[in-house]
Amino acid sequence: MAAASPDFRRRMTRRQWEGRAFHGLCLLAVAVALAMLVLLLVYLARQGLTRVSWEFITSFPSRDPDQAGIKAALLGSIYVVAIAAVVAFTLGVSAAIYLEEYAVRNWRSRIIQVNITNLAGVPSIVYGILGLEIFVRTLGLGRSVLAGGLTMALLVLPIIIIAAQEAIRAVPPSLREGAYALGATRWQAIWHLVLPQAMPGILTGVILAVSRALGETAPLIVMGALTFVPFAPDGPLSRFTVLPIQIFNWTSRPQAGFHEAAAAGIIVLLALLLTMNAAAIVLRNKFQRRPEG
Amino acid sequence: MQQSDAILQTRGLTVYYGSKQAVSDITLDVARHRITAIIGPSGCGKSTLLRCFNRMNDLIPKSRITGQVLFEGRDLYSPTVDPTEIRYQIGMVFQRPNPFPKSIFDNVAFGPRINGFRGDLAELVESSLARAALWAEVKDRLTSSALALSGGQQQRLCIARALAVQPQVILMDEPCSSLDPIATLAIEDLMRELSADYSIVIVTHNMQQAARVSDYTTFLMGIENRGGQIIEYGETRLIFTNPKDERTEAYITGRFG
Numbered sequence: 356m357a358a359a360s361p362d363f364r365r366r367m368t369r370r371q372w373e374g375r376a377f378h379g380l381c382l383l384a385v386a387v388a389l390a391m392l393v394l395l396l397v398y399l400a401r402q403g404l405t406r407v408s409w410e411f412i413t414s415f416p417s418r419d420p421d422q423a424g425i426k427a428a429l430l431g432s433i434y435v436v437a438i439a440a441v442v443a444f445t446l447g448v449s450a451a452i453y454l455e456e457y458a459v460r461n462w463r464s465r466i467i468q469v470n471i472t473n474l475a476g477v478p479s480i481v482y483g484i485l486g487l488e489i490f491v492r493t494l495g496l497g498r499s500v501l502a503g504g505l506t507m508a509l510l511v512l513p514i515i516i517i518a519a520q521e522a523i524r525a526v527p528p529s530l531r532e533g534a535y536a537l538g539a540t541r542w543q544a545i546w547h548l549v550l551p552q553a554m555p556g557i558l559t560g561v562i563l564a565v566s567r568a569l570g571e572t573a574p575l576i577v578m579g580a581l582t583f584v585p586f587a588p589d590g591p592l593s594r595f596t597v598l599p600i601q602i603f604n605w606t607s608r609p610q611a612g613f614h615e616a617a618a619a620g621i622i623v624l625l626a627l628l629l630t631m632n633a634a635a636i637v638l639r640n641k642f643q644r645r646p647e648g
Numbered sequence: 649m650q651q652s653d654a655i656l657q658t659r660g661l662t663v664y665y666g667s668k669q670a671v672s673d674i675t676l677d678v679a680r681h682r683i684t685a686i687i688g689p690s691g692c693g694k695s696t697l698l699r700c701f702n703r704m705n706d707l708i709p710k711s712r713i714t715g716q717v718l719f720e721g722r723d724l725y726s727p728t729v730d731p732t733e734i735r736y737q738i739g740m741v742f743q744r745p746n747p748f749p750k751s752i753f754d755n756v757a758f759g760p761r762i763n764g765f766r767g768d769l770a771e772l773v774e775s776s777l778a779r780a781a782l783w784a785e786v787k788d789r790l791t792s793s794a795l796a797l798s799g800g801q802q803q804r805l806c807i808a809r810a811l812a813v814q815p816q817v818i819l820m821d822e823p824c825s826s827l828d829p830i831a832t833l834a835i836e837d838l839m840r841e842l843s844a845d846y847s848i849v850i851v852t853h854n855m856q857q858a859a860r861v862s863d864y865t866t867f868l869m870g871i872e873n874r875g876g877q878i879i880e881y882g883e884t885r886l887i888f889t890n891p892k893d894e895r896t897e898a899y900i901t902g903r904f905g
Contacts, residue, residue, distance in 0.1 A: 460709070529746035533806070535707060537759035537813055538736035547762065548748060 399625075403618025411619055415585040416601065420612025425620050427584040428601035431500060432569060432627065434588050435597055438504025439511060439568045444561055446508070447515030448550075451557075454516075455523040456545055475513035482510040483577030491578055498579035501591035506574050511564035518560020522553035551642065558639040565631050569624070572599040598624045655680040655817060655847045656701055656738075660715035662875075663696050663705060669875035670696040674715070676866060676878060678817075683839060683848045685862035685884065687855060689904065692868045693876030694851040695743075698819050700724075701849065702738040703731040719817075736763060738817040739810030744826050745802035747794035747809075752777075752786050755794045755805055759813035772812055780808035781838050800831025807838065811846075818842065820850040824857065836861045855900055859888045867896045 359367070414424020450471075458464045486506025496502040526549045534544035575597055582604045584596040598620060605617035654677035661674040671693035678684045678701075686694045699705045700717050703724060717724040724734055736759075748755050756773040765772070773790070777783040782804040786797070794805055803823060810818055820839070824832040839848055839861050852858050858865050865887040868876040880887060880896040891897040898904055 527746075529742060529744060530748060532704065532707070532742065533746040533748060533809075534758070534762075535732075536702065536704065536735055536740035536742075537762065537809065538732045539758075539762050540732050543762045547758070552749060 399618045399621055403615055403620070403622050406615045406619035407622050411616075412623065416583055420608075420610050420616055423605070423613065423616050425598065425601055425616075425623060427587055428596050428598045428620070429623060429627070430587045431503075431580070431584070431595035432597040432599075432624075434500045434595065435504045435507055435575070436565055436568050436631070438501060438591075439507035440561060440565055442505060442508035443511045443515050443564055444557075447512050447560075447564075448519050448557060450512075450516050451519030451523055452545060452550075455520055456541065456549070471513050471516055475517060478573075479510055479571050480573040480577055482506055483574030485509065486574060487578040497592060498581075498594055499592040500588045500595040502578060503575050503580055503595060503597070506578055507568040507571065510571060510574060511568050514564045514567065515557070515560045518563065519553065519557045522556025522560070523549060525556060526552045554642040555639045558635050558642070562632050562635040562639075565635065566628055569628055569631070570599060572597070572603060575600060598627070653677075653679055655720060656849070657718040657721075658697075658700070658715065659718065661697075661700060661717060662714045663693070663700060664712050664714075665708065666710045669873070670711075671868070671876040672871075672874045674876075674878055676881060678847060678849055679864055680847050681843060681845070682863040683843050683850060683861055684864045684866065685858035686849065686851045686866045686868060687853065687858045687899075688868035688876060688879075689870065689899065690853065692870040694853075694868055695821050697868065697876065698821055698849060698851045701817065701819055702735045702740055704735075704740065706731055736813055737815050738819060739813060739815035740819040741803070741806050741810055741821065741823045743822040745799055745806050747797070747802050747805050749793065749795055751791045752794050752797070752805060753790040756808050756812045759809060763813060776808040776812040777805075779811050779842070780804045781834065781841075782808055798831070800827050800834060803827060803831070803835060804838065807835075807842075811842075815846070817847045817849065820848065822851055822853065824852070824854070832857070855888075855902075859884060867891075867893075867899065869895060869899070 411424050412429060413426050414422060415426055416428075417423040454464065454468065454471075458467075483506060486502060486509065490496045490502035490505050491498055494502075496505075530548050530552065531544050534548050535541075539547070580600055581594055581596045582600055584594065586593075588595045602617045602620040602624065605613040605620065608614075656678035658674045658676045661676075662672045663670045674697060676697075686697060688694050696705065700713065701719075701724070705711045705713070713725060719734070719738065723729070748758060750758070753773055756776050757769055760769060760772055774783060774787075777786060782801060785801060786805075794802065797805060807818070807823075824835050827835065836857065839850070842848060843863075850858075850862065862884045864882065865884040866881045867879045867887065869879045871877050880891060880893045882892075887896065888900055891900060
């Protein structure tokens, strides 16, 4: 083989150098993101870790910062997210099935599609106003945990619809054809083949949606969640608060003790988030592993 | 061919995709318990024609037909006919093996189950797999995933799956095009065996395959703007030894296509 020309070698060195520089930049980006996360966790742990205890989790809020707990907010968050997840999952997956499997592709379905995508970008406070008007006032649910959950369901609905649509679209058409060729109805093809195949992708959307619903504060404030709740929600129509509101409330107090409680509250919120995501991931892996899917 | 010998017939069948004609004016009889091959160059509408026999073209938006497709003398496209019922009697095997991501057993049991089969499912699965010459290879791992099978085994599984709903006709759309020569041979042997009990229509672009396995051959060719038309139809040995049309001769001797 002839020796490479000096020109080629010079360019080669340059190209290799560019490659290394790009690699370094990407690494730096990851490092910055990780550093922020670590910083946040360290800060929270130093401020609040000592306050996290069984007592903290099982106590109601109090005027005394050292006795204040998050029982009401924790339960409120779990209620709201559970209601939102169940409602949004049912509605979202059904809507996605309709759009992907039944709707005729024309200008009307395209308009619907564009609007769903846009809905995902609507500021969450707008959903709060909508929830206030529809659920709290028109349907007369009051400022209840049910109204809060339904408002959150509306908020995360587009996320689930879009994720489910993508998951359904990724199911190979050959599977549907195989089912139809055996005399399956459209519903049977969807139920027995498309949905089990799409489920991991759909659950990924649910994970995103739950994380979003857990952290949102603005819509619930607008629709009238409370900030001081010395009782656990005792039913769907009970009044409620959620963790982010409780945390926000504590951080705005002057006493240092409440700031510690806020940090502890954030740690609990993160733990709850991780637990819920882990549950969804376990569920997703179960679907992916199952050979008879 | 006498009408009573034909299980499937088309009468002046034209298929449109939008305003484009895919095949036009097809009049063809498919013989009972024989293998009929549809050959022709790419894009001549072979698969389109095949997919009219179980109304799979219905699934393609903007497709429509004129003319008639008769199954046992009954118009398949009459408004009173439910396409899912047709597909229960006319099975199909696709170009690429498309086993469901389920166990081997569940793949074969899928058709009977969705059709509300009552009876000994295990026995039906076994006999279907046996008919598809796959039972010996998979009988010890019925619960493992069908996706773990080789390409040739997957295609035989798809045949077993089609047999399990006990159809009268099996449509095969280039069933060996993604298989190696040995797997191809196994499928061809299988087809010969199955033709004793089933009527088979096979689309293939492999002329040797058509010559080897089929009893009757239809040669289809795309005519400008009008889609595929039948150039010649007859007994396979006659088509391949003594074609009447010079275009058929040119095609089977490999001068085009």
